[in-house]
Amino acid sequence: MNPKTQNSTTNLIIALNKISLALRSEAWKQSNSNGLNPTQAQILSLLQKSEPQRLSDITQALGISAASASESIRTLVSKQLVNKQPAPDNARAIALSLTEQGQEQAKQSSVYPDFLIPAVEELNIDEQAILLRSLSKLIRTLLLNGQISVARMCYTCTYFQVNAHPENPRQQHHCQFLDTPFGDLELRLDCAEHQLA
Numbered sequence: 191m192n193p194k195t196q197n198s199t200t201n202l203i204i205a206l207n208k209i210s211l212a213l214r215s216e217a218w219k220q221s222n223s224n225g226l227n228p229t230q231a232q233i234l235s236l237l238q239k240s241e242p243q244r245l246s247d248i249t250q251a252l253g254i255s256a257a258s259a260s261e262s263i264r265t266l267v268s269k270q271l272v273n274k275q276p277a278p279d280n281a282r283a284i285a286l287s288l289t290e291q292g293q294e295q296a297k298q299s300s301v302y303p304d305f306l307i308p309a310v311e312e313l314n315i316d317e318q319a320i321l322l323r324s325l326s327k328l329i330r331t332l333l334l335n336g337q338i339s340v341a342r343m344c345y346t347c348t349y350f351q352v353n354a355h356p357e358n359p360r361q362q363h364h365c366q367f368l369d370t371p372f373g374d375l376e377l378r379l380d381c382a383e384h385q386l387a
């Protein structure tokens with residue numbers, strides 16, 4: 191690697207690490223105020239987006255071990271934030287869902303990344319588009335290397351046609367599922383219609 195590339199790679203990794211530290215610090219601050227650790231708060235947030243879910247869905251989405259997920263879920267059930275019931279399609283499997291109290295707690299737990307909004311809004315539209323495209327590609331590589339497990343993003347989707355409309359730089363991609371062109375700013379990282387390519 192040439193020294194210039196090495197320098198920019200190192201700087202980018204330092205920058206990503208700083209953002210990750212800020213996210214972790216904010217998550218722990220919030221945990222201290224609501225009595226949940228960040229993993230427990232993430233499970234609530236996941237169940238809020240789509241429920242019921244099984245243990246395997248949670249371990250896969252959060253990239254954590256079954257033991258760690260089981261322990262967090264035990265705590266959430268004992269705090270009456272999560273219900274465990276037989277899965278609707280298989281009585282021997284367990285499905286997890288939020289209790290009413292869990293719904294309330296999930297709303298509060300999902301606000302911690304909001305502290306990033308003012309910083310992101312400092313970027314202009316073009317900068318936001320470049321950042322979103324770069325982060326999507328970074329996540330895709332981590333995914334292909336087995337280092338991250340969240341995958342419902344355009345860059346790993348069978349319906350995604352990258353640069354299908356080069357004549358239109360703001361709407362250069364195409365989603366076959368929605369049959370519509372879209373730009374870097376609309377790249378999705380958690381799409382319900384995603385099909386793994």
Ligand code: SF4
Binds near residue numbers: 364382383
């Ligand atoms: S279905 Fe969703 S993830 Fe797939 S290309 Fe379309 S918008 Fe992107």
